[in-house]
Amino acid sequence: MTSNTPLTFYLDWLVCxxxxxxxxxxxxGLYEAAGLDVRLVPWHDDGRSVIEKxxxxxxxxxxxxxxxxDNLIVTRCAHDGAVQAFGAMxxxxxLVVMSRPSQRIRSVxxxxxxxxxxxxxxxxxxxxxxxxxxISTDDLDLHEVxxxxxxxxxxxxxxxxxxxxxxxxxxxxxGLSVDVTPVKHSRLxxxxxxxxxxxxxxxxHHRKFTDFLTASSAGWLAACAQPDQAAAVVSRVMHGRxxxxxxxxxxxxxxxxxxxxxxxxxxxxxxxxxGSIEMRQWKLNLESYFELDMINHRVDxxxxxxxxxxxxx
Numbered sequence: 001m002t003s004n005t006p007l008t009f010y011l012d013w014l015v016c017x018x019x020x021x022x023x024x025x026x027x028x029g030l031y032e033a034a035g036l037d038v039r040l041v042p043w044h045d046d047g048r049s050v051i052e053k054x055x056x057x058x059x060x061x062x063x064x065x066x067x068x069x070d071n072l073i074v075t076r077c078a079h080d081g082a083v084q085a086f087g088a089m090x091x092x093x094x095l096v097v098m099s100r101p102s103q104r105i106r107s108v109x110x111x112x113x114x115x116x117x118x119x120x121x122x123x124x125x126x127x128x129x130x131x132x133x134x135i136s137t138d139d140l141d142l143h144e145v146x147x148x149x150x151x152x153x154x155x156x157x158x159x160x161x162x163x164x165x166x167x168x169x170x171x172x173x174x175g176l177s178v179d180v181t182p183v184k185h186s187r188l189x190x191x192x193x194x195x196x197x198x199x200x201x202x203x204x205h206h207r208k209f210t211d212f213l214t215a216s217s218a219g220w221l222a223a224c225a226q227p228d229q230a231a232a233v234v235s236r237v238m239h240g241r242x243x244x245x246x247x248x249x250x251x252x253x254x255x256x257x258x259x260x261x262x263x264x265x266x267x268x269x270x271x272x273x274x275g276s277i278e279m280r281q282w283k284l285n286l287e288s289y290f291e292l293d294m295i296n297h298r299v300d301x302x303x304x305x306x307x308x309x310x311x312x313x
Contacts, residue, residue, distance in 0.1 A: 004037040005208055008057060010066035012050045014042045015238055017257035018165055018193065020230045021089065021220030021265070027233050030218050034211040051196070055082050058198035063205060065212065069095075070191035070285060071125060071294065077304050078295040084202055084306040087213045087275045089193035089220065091267025094164040095122060096180040098171070103158050105181055109133055114158040117145035122161045125183055125190050128292045132185040152178065163192070165261035169253055188288040189281050202306040210308045217275030224262050224274075231255035277305055 011019060022040065025031050031038040043050065050066045051073070057064040065086075073085050097116065099105040105114070108129055118126055123144055127137055145151055145160070149167060152160045153176055161183075162168060168178055184190060195213060202209055223230035235251040265274060283301055290298050 004032060004035050006037045006039065006063060007031075007208065007212060008039045008041060008062055008064040009212075010041045010050050010053050010057075010064065011043050012066065012068050012193070015040065015234070016166065017231065017234050017254040017261055018094070018163065019089075020223040020234050020254075020258060020261070022216050023219075023234050023237055024223045024230055025215045025219030027237065028219070028222070030215040031212070034215040036208065036212055036215065038212070051076050051083055054196070055198055058201050063201065063208065065195060065197040065209065067193045067195055069121060069125070070194045070282070071289065072121070073194060073196050074286065074289055074299060074304055075295060078297065078299050081199060081303065083196050084199050085194050085196045085277060085304060086202060086209055086306045086308050087195035087216070088191055088277050089195065089216075089275070090191065090261075090264045091269055091274075091278060092264045093182060093184050093190045094166075094192050094261070094264055095125060095183045095190055096162055096164050096168075097126075097159040097183060098152060098162045098168055098178040098180055099159040100152070100155075101177070101179050103179070105159055105179060107181060108183060109135060110181070111135075111159060112139045113141075115141040115143070115156075116159045117143050117151050117157040118161045119147065120144055122183070124294065126161075128188055128288065128294060129183050129185050131292050132187055132288065149174065152176070164264065165257040169256045169260065172256075173253060185288075187284050189285065191282075191285075195275075197306075199306075206306075206308065209306075213275055213308055220265055220274050221271070223258070224265055224271075227255060227258040227262065231258055 026038055026040060050068050054064050054066045073083055076083050149171055151157050164180060168180055171178055231251050231254040234254045235247055239247055239250055286299055289295050
């Protein structure tokens with residue numbers, strides 16, 4: 001009997017609803033049916049980025065992949081071509097700034113004069129989106145912060161970075177309802193949860209990565225169609241043998257996250273195109289990244305994206 005091929009997948013956050021599709025694929029045997037033995041590695045802070053972890057594992061002969069924001073892939077690709085994207089979990093950005101309704105923040109332009117806390121990976125994206133609107137970061141009081149919901153609960157900041165499907169749900173559970181403002185522009189829609197791997201691995205194991213993407217997309221289709229079951233699966237993986245009350249609270253929170261997440265998974269594409277890379281928007285993103293000096297030379301889409309036959313036109 002032929003054993004399944006091991007594949008390590010590095011998450012850029014902890015297991016939660018934002019990875020519901022791949023958790024479903026693992027727990028419901030979709031990867032196994034595709035001939036893969038997938039190990040999910042949640043994010044932990046060891047001083048290395050997810051990209052560095054994947055590149056290092058690949059250099060040691062490990063079949064591996066991960067997920068990160070598209071700008072991180074583009075930056076690394078422009079530097080040394082070490083990685084490429086091969087799919088997208090989400091078709092729209094989950095990156096938002098959260099604020100109390102009293103702040104009346106409806107667009108990034110409303111951040112002028114506000115005290116804003118952003119994570120290290122979000123500051124540059126906000127800078128780019130502001131620049132496309134002709135706004136300088138000097139027009140706001142911008143600070144780099146870590147993950148801490150008390151920044152907003154205790155009014156340390158007027159606006160705080162979050163993901164549409166995560167922090168607003170957590171804050172609501174703590175009794176604080178917030179407004180959310182997407183950090184994007186018509187010429188720049190930053191993608192999160194982008195599947196990527198090391199360039200040489202993608203060339204050598206094209207079929208395996210295609211099988212992984214197909215199974216992952218099937219997992220997302222199932223999770224979107226059955227969000228109650230998906231929330232239960234994610235909660236079980238998160239907490240294992242937790243007390244029933246804790247399990248139920250977690251499951252409720254993950255179900256609320258899925259309500260916010262599912263529209264981002266599908267976006268404007270046909271449901272069957274889940275997992276695909278939307279070519280037109282990625283080209284616009286690449287041009288904006290160059291024009292705004294995030295990269296010092298133009299990068300062609302074929303350098304950034306590995307074609308596994310699932311890209312939208």
